[in-house]
Amino acid sequence: MTDPSGSPRPDEGERADAAAERSDVDAGEFAKQMAAAAEKSGLGALARDEKLSGRDLLTAVGGVRGILEALLPGLVFLLVYSGLTSFAGHDAQAALVPALVASVGLAVVFTIARLAAKGQPTQAIAGLIGVLASAALALWSGDARDNYVIGFYTNAAYTLGLTVSLLVRWPAIGLIVGFLMGDGVAWKQDTRKYRAAQFLTLVWIGLFVARLAVQVPFYLANNVEALGATRLLMGVPLYALVLVFSWLVVRAVHPSSARSSE
Numbered sequence: 001m002t003d004p005s006g007s008p009r010p011d012e013g014e015r016a017d018a019a020a021e022r023s024d025v026d027a028g029e030f031a032k033q034m035a036a037a038a039e040k041s042g043l044g045a046l047a048r049d050e051k052l053s054g055r056d057l058l059t060a061v062g063g064v065r066g067i068l069e070a071l072l073p074g075l076v077f078l079l080v081y082s083g084l085t086s087f088a089g090h091d092a093q094a095a096l097v098p099a100l101v102a103s104v105g106l107a108v109v110f111t112i113a114r115l116a117a118k119g120q121p122t123q124a125i126a127g128l129i130g131v132l133a134s135a136a137l138a139l140w141s142g143d144a145r146d147n148y149v150i151g152f153y154t155n156a157a158y159t160l161g162l163t164v165s166l167l168v169r170w171p172a173i174g175l176i177v178g179f180l181m182g183d184g185v186a187w188k189q190d191t192r193k194y195r196a197a198q199f200l201t202l203v204w205i206g207l208f209v210a211r212l213a214v215q216v217p218f219y220l221a222n223n224v225e226a227l228g229a230t231r232l233l234m235g236v237p238l239y240a241l242v243l244v245f246s247w248l249v250v251r252a253v254h255p256s257s258a259r260s261s262e
Contacts, residue, residue, distance in 0.1 A: 052247060061240050069110045069127050070236050077103035078228035081144055092224075096144050100135040103147075107131040144224045148231055152216060155208040162205045171201035173246070181254050196253040200246050207242050210234065 061067060080102045084095035107128045114125075130150065138147040165172035170188075174197025178187045187193035211234050218227040 052244065057240065057243065060243055061236055065110075065114075067236055069107075071232060072110075073103045073107045073127070073131050074228065074232055074235075076106050077147060078225065078232070081228075082225050092144060093142060096138065096142065099144070100138060100147070104131055104135050145219050145222060145227060148215065148219065148227055151231060152212060152219070155211045159205055159208045159212070162201050162208075166198060166201055166205075171197040173197055173200040173204060177250055177254075181250070183254070193253050196249055200249055203242060203245065207238060210238075 058064065058067075062070060077099045081095050081099035084090040084098060085092060111125055111128045134147045134150050137149060138144060140146075162172050165175075171194075174187055174194065175185070177197065177200075178184055178193075183193070187197065214230050214234065215227055218230060
């Protein structure tokens with residue numbers, strides 16, 4: 001078939017194949033970037049482990065220091081705020097600033113400790129930025145609940161991103177696991193692996209949706225204590241639980257021989 005100028009017109013099938021090939025390349029590059037980030041966090045070792053190693057699981061969730069950096073600023077904020085409002089007789093406005101100062105101060109200490117130890121400060125700096133942004137929002141509004149609002153947007157963004165990956169038939173968890181396991185994007189041609197990738201992506205969507213479903217009502221009810229407590233419980237502990245479940249599924253669909261040969 002030719003176009004009006006007399007030049008050959010590409011066949012529809014050829015165009016479709018070219019588009020599919022470009023899609024595979026784009027998805028592959030995106031997956032490599034995600035997998036590289038996951039590898040640095042320790043998820044690679046966890047995914048490839050034949051047995052569930054407590055050390056690898058701990059590394060995957062940030063290690064002891066990472067867990068403390070993730071939990072303690074929020075815990076300190078909650079304890080100081082609750083203590084001042086419940087036992088010291090302070091009103092919400094008066095308790096807000098000391099609670100935020102304590103939380104931000106602890107995050108600063110963690111960041112300085114990372115820099116002094118010449119370790120990788122990325123996690124601590126990211127945590128510090130999050131704490132500072134949340135504190136600034138709460139100070140601007142004068143409402144302690146707003147210290148948790150950025151977390152809502154973060155969970156909503158993850159939910160949206162993972163959902164889109166399902167809709168375009170490139171489940172994000174499959175992309176990450178595929179490169180961590182040395183499978184590239186070949187898993188998409190394996191029905192069992194593809195369905196497992198879809199399922200795990202839905203599981204992770206469920207994690208982020210569950211956080212919103214539980215925490216947003218407490219925000220609307222102005223229950224800062226319950227909001228803070230559920231934020232802590234549904235943070236690292238729930239993340240670790242979903243990681244373990246994901247490992248079980250990945251181990252079931254990726255043969256041991258394939259893992260051991262890498």
